Amino acid sequence: MRQVTLPGGETVPALGQGTWYMGEKRGARKVEADALRLGIDLGMTLIDTAEMYANGGAEEVVADASRGQRDKLFIVSKVLPSNASRTGVAEACERSLKRLNTDRIDLYLLHWRGGHPLADTVAAFEKLKQAGKIRHWGVSNFDTADMNEIATLRDGPGCAANQVLYHPASRGIEFDLLPWCAARGVAIMAYSPLGHHVSRLLASPALTAVARRHQATPAQVALAWGLRHPNVISIPKASDLSHLRENAGAADLVLTEGDIAEIDAVHPPPRRKAPLDLL
Ligand SMILES: NC(=O)c1ccc[n+]([C@@H]2O[C@H](COP(=O)([O-])OP(=O)(O)OC[C@H]3O[C@@H](n4cnc5c(N)ncnc54)[C@H](OP(=O)(O)O)[C@@H]3O)[C@@H](O)[C@H]2O)c1
Numbered sequence: 001m002r003q004v005t006l007p008g009g010e011t012v013p014a015l016g017q018g019t020w021y022m023g024e025k026r027g028a029r030k031v032e033a034d035a036l037r038l039g040i041d042l043g044m045t046l047i048d049t050a051e052m053y054a055n056g057g058a059e060e061v062v063a064d065a066s067r068g069q070r071d072k073l074f075i076v077s078k079v080l081p082s083n084a085s086r087t088g089v090a091e092a093c094e095r096s097l098k099r100l101n102t103d104r105i106d107l108y109l110l111h112w113r114g115g116h117p118l119a120d121t122v123a124a125f126e127k128l129k130q131a132g133k134i135r136h137w138g139v140s141n142f143d144t145a146d147m148n149e150i151a152t153l154r155d156g157p158g159c160a161a162n163q164v165l166y167h168p169a170s171r172g173i174e175f176d177l178l179p180w181c182a183a184r185g186v187a188i189m190a191y192s193p194l195g196h197h198v199s200r201l202l203a204s205p206a207l208t209a210v211a212r213r214h215q216a217t218p219a220q221v222a223l224a225w226g227l228r229h230p231n232v233i234s235i236p237k238a239s240d241l242s243h244l245r246e247n248a249g250a251a252d253l254v255l256t257e258g259d260i261a262e263i264d265a266v267h268p269p270p271r272r273k274a275p276l277d278l279l
Contacts, residue, residue: 001043001251004233006136006160007185012074012106014227015251016046017244018191018237023057028239029064035239036065040073042248048163048189048235049100050078050111051092056099063101075100076107076189076235078140078163079121081114088116089124093133108134109163112141112278119153126155136160138186143276144177147186163189166232168225168267169201170277175270182231190226192279193234194219206266210259216249223250225263 003011017039022032036047047065049058059077066073077100083092096105108128110121125137138161139150150156162181164173166188173188181188195201198219207218207225214221219236226234227250238244255263 002227004187004231005185006187007157008136008160010136012187012233013043013046014233015044015223015248016048016074016076016233016235017044018235019047019049019058019062020053020237021058022237022239023054023059023061029057029061032061032239033064035241035244036062038241039238039244039248040065040069042244043251044244044248045072046074046076046233046235048076048191051083051096052078052080052111056095059096059099063099066100066102070102074106075102076109077105078109078111080111081116084110084114084116084121084124086120086124089121090128093128097133104132105134107136107138107161109138109140109161113139113146118149122150122153122155122158126158129158138162140164140189140191141276141278144180147177147180151184157184159186161187161189161233163191165192165277165279166190166226167193167195167201168204168207168222168263169195171267172270172274172277175273177276178229178232182229185231188229188232190232190234193226193236194222196279204266206263210255210262213259214253216253217246219243219246220250220253221255221259221263223247224253224255225260227251228255228260
């Protein structure tokens with residue numbers, strides 16, 4: 001599995017697993033934990049979750065999947081903006097740790113920007129880091145202006161990652177956010193790398209043609225396309241075991257310049273700045 005280097009030098013797998021919509025139904029939790037376990041066995045040991053997903057239910061599914069193998073995982077969770085005050089972050093983190101049944105979160109993100117001052121959220125993250133409850137912190141859905149603001153804070157350089165929407169049909173971040181992060185060693189975590197509502201993206205004629213040439217699938221091409229950047233981590237969500245096997249195969253797929261050009265022709269790169277795309 002290719003690795004992405006975080007600020008500070010630690011490496012994490014470039015291909016991980018998402019968990020949005022897991023934990024919603026009690027009866028599906030075993031199947032979902034089994035799916036995450038298969039993903040772990042296939043090398044996708046970075047798992048992304050959030051206190052928001054199923055009101056903490058997804059974190060409980062992650063706890064089930066990580067039983068007996070916590071040390072090989074890199075667990076990412078997110079605090080809601082409404083909890084992002086100095087005291088709120090600490091309390092939310094305790095609740096997440098309990099649901100995750102662990103003593104530390106490897107990367108803790110602010111899910112999106114809300115009303116609490118960024119300086120307070122960052123100070124709370126740093127305090128949790130000093131206490132060993134989180135190992136790294138970062139943000140999500142932050143555009144370049146927000147990243148510039150973070151960089152002005154005393155502890156701003158501690159920001160390890162920015163999790164944003166990124167797939168071939170939504171590539172506005174390539175204009176300035178992705179280069180901004182690459183220049184500073186901040187990892188980009190590409191969420192909804194299959195487009196979330198997958199059927200439209202996976203029917204793309206460019207992805208289909210490239211897939212055929214590589215004896216791969218359009219989903220594998222979409223994932224490999226995001227992973228062509230050295231600082232991008234991709235976190236597809238899959239509960240279906242055949243999807244997991246397929247997605248894991250994307251780690252071995254290297255696209256050629258010709259493939260990239262063919263995808264550009266159908267899904268062009270941005271020519272100007274546009275507001276950050278959200279799901
Ligand atoms: N920070 C944020 O604001 C934010 C926002 C959105 C998402 N996220 C994170 O990013 C993760 C991924 O994004 P996402 O869940 O929105 O969308 P996604 O990963 O692009 O797509 C998930 C959907 O794709 C299906 N799928 C997976 N592999 C497939 C394959 N090989 N072929 C066909 N279909 C496939 C899944 O079905 P099955 O489950 O049935 O396999 C599921 O319906 C989330 O789970 C979450 O952890 C973060």
